[in-house]
Amino acid sequence: MGAVSLTDIVKRFGSFTAVQRMSMDIPEGSFVTLLGPSGCGKTTTLRMIAGLIDPSEGEITIKGKRVNDVPIHKRNLGLVFQNYALFPHKTIAQNVAFGLKYRDLSKADMDRKVRDVLDLVQLPHVADRYPKQLSGGQQQRIALARAIVIEPDVLLLDEPLSALDANLREDMRVELKRIQHRIGITTVFVTHDQSEALAMSDRVVVMSDGRIEQVGTPEDVYNTPASEFVSRFLGISNILSATSKGANAGGLSLELPVFGQITVPKEKAPHVEGAGPVKLVIRAEKLLLTDLSAPRDERAAFDGVVEAVDYQGQAARYFVRVGDQQLQAINMIDERPFQEGETVSVRFRPRDCAALPGAPS
Secondary structure (H helix, E strand, O other): OOOEEEEEEEEEEOOEEEEEEEEEEEOOOOEEEEEOOOOOOHHHHHHHHHOOOOOOEEEEEEOOEEOOOOOHHHOOEEEEOOOOOOOOOOOHHHHHHHHHOOOOOOHHHHHHHHHHHHHHOOOHHHOOOOHHHOOHHHHHHHHHHHHHOOOOOEEEEEOOOOOOOHHHHHHHHHHHHHHHHHHOOEEEEEEOOHHHHHHHOOEEEEEEOOEEEEEEOHHHHHHOOOOHHHHHHOOOEEEEEEEEEEEEOOEEEEEEOOOEEEEEOHHHOOOOOOOEEEEEEEEHHHOEEEOOOOOOOOOEEEEEEEEEEEEOOOEEEEEEEEOOEEEEEEEEOOOOOOOOOOEEEEEEOHHHOEEEEOOOO
């Protein structure tokens, strides 16, 4: 039994089904991210856990207790939303203490808890200020402090970093993960940002059209996607048509146009059985571009022509033509990026690829 368990959860809004027969367990003390594009059902799922909306079908349990009919204020949950929802007319200390007012605590105990949690979020000096006197990142940390000061069973975060600029988002995701590790609270985080999900999570739940596409560690969902949707949503992937010749001692033997025969490790093709059409997934950063004169190594190598360059500072994203296929490669820049029209050697290791059933859609 997880800290949070969903069993056959369905949510309908009229004739539209937002969440379709979802089941999952969220382990105690884990940081689990619901990841997917807008409209995939991730926020609806979070709101059902919170008690803000009721499921149409199914059962939700928290700490082993069924909570379908338990109102939000009795679920002992911490909530942080995108807009922080701080009271502008209250001091920071009063904002943080708000949830403690309804608990059987003395003023001394409340003051101590507020001091402790402000220390935890590294803002002990702002207790007497008002929200408008704080930066966006500071307000985000105060919203987090208010959520965890009540010592909730589960912390629910609905895209809390999306209002911050890029650099501050990166700083805050490190800070948020530090705090979660420090207090060991079960956390459910909603985002559409793949980098946040991969950087912060113990487990990632990838969602599409109200369904779970894959659940796994960040490494699992990124390196061994369970579907074409997952491989395209997480990062940049080249998805090529191939034919499986079946498994052998070395792995799964595949035949590809232009690239010929390669062998993918069995663990990188867990859903492929027997011979037939498959999809070969090669992550853009796993394609290495070199000069034609570079020494050969264990990688498969093919000549290609650079058709476009997306310069990104330390790295570049290349669009390369190999035979009749355009591939994408993301490589760090050494001395200079390759130029449009330049002929290069395109190399990859079969062990860095993954295989999925069926032909690419």
